[in-house]
Amino acid sequence: MxxxxxxxxxxxxxxxxxxxxxxxxVDxxxxxxxxxxxxxGGGTIRDLCLGSAPVFWVQDPRFLLNAVVVAVATFFVARLHPFPVTALLVADAFALALFTMAGAEKALSxxxxxxxxxAMGVITGVAGGMLRDALTGEVPLVLRTQIYLYATAALAxxxxxxxxxxxxxxxxxxxxAAIVITLGLRLGAIRWKVTLPEFEPKPDTPEP
Amino acid sequence: MxxxxxxxxxxxxxxxxxxxxxxxxVDxxxxxxxxxxxxxGGGTIRDLCLGSAPVFWVQDPRFLLNAVVVAVATFFVARLHPFPVTALLVADAFALALFTMAGAEKALSxxxxxxxxxAMGVITGVAGGMLRDALTGEVPLVLRTQIYLYATAALAxxxxxxxxxxxxxxxxxxxxAAIVITLGLRLGAIRWKVTLPEFEPKPDTPEP
Amino acid sequence: MxxxxxxxxxxxxxxxxxxxxxxxxVDxxxxxxxxxxxxxGGGTIRDLCLGSAPVFWVQDPRFLLNAVVVAVATFFVARLHPFPVTALLVADAFALALFTMAGAEKALSxxxxxxxxxAMGVITGVAGGMLRDALTGEVPLVLRTQIYLYATAALAxxxxxxxxxxxxxxxxxxxxAAIVITLGLRLGAIRWKVTLPEFEPKPDTPEP
Structure with missing residues (x-):
């Protein structure tokens, strides 16, 4: 499972x-x-912190094959037919829900x-996307309010x-059930633009 | 201890x-x-590099409880009474000194x-703050000269x-004694703005 | 070897x-x-993912001595005689080729x-440079097209x-032989500015 x-x-x-x-x-x-x-990213950090070495994709090389084949296919399809921007958000919501449960269940086992x-559920769910955003120079999705209850959905x-x-x-x-909850919260938050309280959008004191 | x-x-x-x-x-x-x-961040990298798995906060979940409760409390207090900018620097100096010794002592043990x-002392001391800065899109404190002998205090x-x-x-x-040294150097460097020699503030040749 | x-x-x-x-x-x-x-960076991630703990530079502290001495010497030499920009690219090509083979051979062993x-060859080859670029606030070399077949040379x-x-x-x-291939491809790509097909330089739809 x-x-x-x-x-x-x-x-x-x-x-x-x-x-x-x-x-x-990017080429x-x-x-x-x-x-x-x-x-x-998420599963690797989970396996390392839990002391489950070697990590999951070293134990089973089919994960690597899966990721590379999907990436190459998406690359060429996206060059022909540009995806709408929401495609990224919806795919990311599925990855969040699936990885969160995979992480929680592995920690439980x-x-x-x-x-x-x-914690392992949330880390596995959000870390891959955080690394992706750090590498492309974005403020990570998980840290932005306009991204609507990202990690909160994983936590729930x-x-x-x-x-x-x-x-x-x-x-x-x-x-x-938990996958349905995460996915529902995340997609619902995107659809209706729900947010958590934000932390001081305008600081009073200048940075040093 | x-x-x-x-x-x-x-x-x-x-x-x-x-x-x-x-x-x-950020929400x-x-x-x-x-x-x-x-x-x-720092303790996790230390434990992974030393081969001490699972990492410290997985072995003892009270660390997680501590961090989450402190974060939520600080979030709400900071919304009511904004902290001065130096509060971040002083708290960071304490984290630096405490983590540096926790890292060095664990490696010794x-x-x-x-x-x-x-090296483990320095890594444990500075890595958490570096990750924090990378995630918020800042040049890490440890790499900036205006931040005054950050990692050098950990090294000392x-x-x-x-x-x-x-x-x-x-x-x-x-x-x-070592904690007092790190903390004294760091707070003193902030107070009197001591810096190490800087590496070529103005490059002669353009980047490619 | x-x-x-x-x-x-x-x-x-x-x-x-x-x-x-x-x-x-940076000081x-x-x-x-x-x-x-x-x-x-690269060797550490390789050792962690392969479950080879403690990591290579903890097992043999001479690596740490090597890196620190070289860094200090380069720092002072570079302050006296600024290196040309291509020095960074050529040194990086050597690090890429050497680390890629060190990673692949360790995984094989x-x-x-x-x-x-x-995969371990590529990760060991590129991860250190990616972390360096992330810390200095650059888009990682490995992700930029103008950097000419960076990771592709490691893969080959x-x-x-x-x-x-x-x-x-x-x-x-x-x-x-493999080191010669990686080094030749990388230096050749820099010299003749060879690139892979790029992914949509101008997006049609605005970011959310």
């Missing part, structure tokens, strides 16, 4: 990596690098405590997963 | 992560992410060689710790 | 870290930090599958190494 989630997540994250390269003067190989970093299960999904596991024994059903 | 240092360091680093979000259009969750990255003890503290351990058997006293 | 490659790679990468600090208002310590990150050997070298190992039993000769 986590294996399938992770393959789907890697594929959609690779798509977002390619789309984020739009207009950045084909740079696009593949961005796709792979986005697809593997390694007997981590509930707080760590939630991971919390729901931990709470559901207290009452319902079927981890697989709980994973699907 | 290292446990207490690390909890204090995590708390003040979380404060700096929140203060660095000022004026960056509450983004603020928590910045706080956690700043608080855990794992029988690392003296050069690695010093870590070197002092290694040298003191050659003569004095009491690691705890040596840690306190 | 890998040990010698890695020491040479660390030295030239440290030089590029120092040269990249040019005009960035001596910041320069050392940039040099060390550039020199150790740990019985990784061929795809992972290639790593692929050649894997293919040559299928026919020729002498790993050492194959490493040298």
């Amino acid at each position: 986590r294996y399938i989630l992770e393959h789907f997540g890697v594929a959609v994250a690779a798509v977002t990596g390619v789309l984020a390269a739009r207009g950045k003067r 084909l190989f740079g696009v593949i690098v961005l796709a792979v970093v986005t697809a593997f 390694l007997q981590a405590s509930p707080g760590i299960v939630v 999904g991971a919390l729901a997963f931990v709470l559901l596991n207290c009452w319902l024994p079927d981890v697989r059903t709980n994973m699907i | 290292r446990y207490i240092l690390e909890h204090f360091g995590v708390a003040v680093a979380a404060v700096t992560g929140v203060l660095a979000a000022r004026g960056k259009r 509450l969750f983004g603020v928590i992410v910045l706080a956690v990255v700043t608080a855990f 794992l029988q690392a060689s003296p050069g690695i003890v010093v 503290g870590a070197l002092a710790f290694v040298l003191l351990n050659c003569w004095l058997p009491d690691v705890r006293t040596n840690m306190i | 890998r040990y010698i490659l890695e020491h040479f790679g660390v030295a030239v990468a440290a030089v590029t870290g120092v040269l990249a600090a040019r005009g960035k208002r 001596l310590f910041g320069v050392i930090v940039l040099a060390v990150v550039t020199a150790f 740990l019985q990784a599958s061929p795809g992972i050997v290639v 070298g790593a692929l050649a190494f894997v293919l040559l190992n299928c026919w020729l039993p002498d790993v050492r000769t194959n490493m040298i």
Whole structure:
């Protein structure tokens, strides 16, 4: 189950990596690098912090094949038929939901405590996109208010997963429920432009 | 001892992560992410490089609780009463001193060689702040001259710790002495604007 | 063999870290930090992902000595006699070629599958330079088209190494051949300004 989630997540994250390269003067190989970093970043940090070495994509090289093939295909399709801007946001929402659950479930399977299960879910969900944005010189999506409850959706999904596991024994059903929660919150927040309170848009004192 | 240092360091680093979000259009969750990255970044890189897995905050979830509670509290306090700009610099100086010693002492306890003890001290001290600055789109504090002997203070503290351990058997006293050295150098450098020689402020040749 | 490659790679990468600090208002310590990150970044990520802990420069502190001495020497030489801009590109090409083979050979020695050997070569080759560029606020060299087949040269070298190992039993000769391929492609691409197809320099739709 986590294996399938992770393959789907890697594929959609690779798509977002390619789309984020739009207009950045990046060549084909740079696009593949961005796709792979986005697809593997979160899971790699999760595996390293949990002490699960070697990391998932070294243990199973099919993840690498998946990401590279999807990236190359997206690159050529996007050159022919430009995607709308919302395609990046929607693909990113799917990657967020799938990776969050893959991260939470892996931490749970390694007997981590509930707080760590939630944290690993959020980290796995958001880290790949953060690295992608750092490499393309954007303020990371996760830090911007106009991006509408990005990591909060991951947090809600991971919390729901931990709470559901207290009452319902079927981890697989709980994973699907949590994915629906994350995806629904994220897509709903994009659709209706919901935001959290913002931190001082205009500072009073000048920076040193 | 290292446990207490690390909890204090995590708390003040979380404060700096929140203060660095000022004026960056970051929402509450983004603020928590910045706080956690700043608080855990250095120690995580230290533990990974030393092969001490899982990393410290996965082994003891109280670190996560500490960072999140401090971040949320700082967020709401800072919205009511804006901190002066120097609050960020002073809190950062404390995080630097505490993390540097926590890093050096952990490397020592794992029988690392003296050069690695010093390097781990510096890395643990500066990495969290570097990640925070990279995520908020600043040139990292550690790389800027106007920030006054940032990493040099960490280096001096870590070197002092290694040298003191050659003569004095009491690691705890040596840690306190080293913290005082780092903190004194850093706060003194901020107060009197001491800098190291700078590398060519105006390049002669254009970038390609 | 890998040990010698890695020491040479660390030295030239440290030089590029120092040269990249040019005009960035970085002090001596910041320069050392940039040099060390550039020199150790790729190999550290490789060792962490392969589960080879502690990482190479913790196991052998001479790498740290090498990087720091080279960085300090380059800093003072560069203040007296400014290097031409191409010095950075040429030193970076050597670091790319040496690190790519050191990464591929280490993955091979740990019985990784061929795809992972290639990926580890590329990661080890490019990651240090990417971190250096991220810290100095540049769009990473590896992502820019005007930088001429940067990572593609690493990919070609790593692929050649894997293919040559299928026919020729002498790993050492194959490493040298692969280094020549990477270096030749990279320097040739700089000399004749060869590029890969670029991804949509002008986006049709505005960013959100």
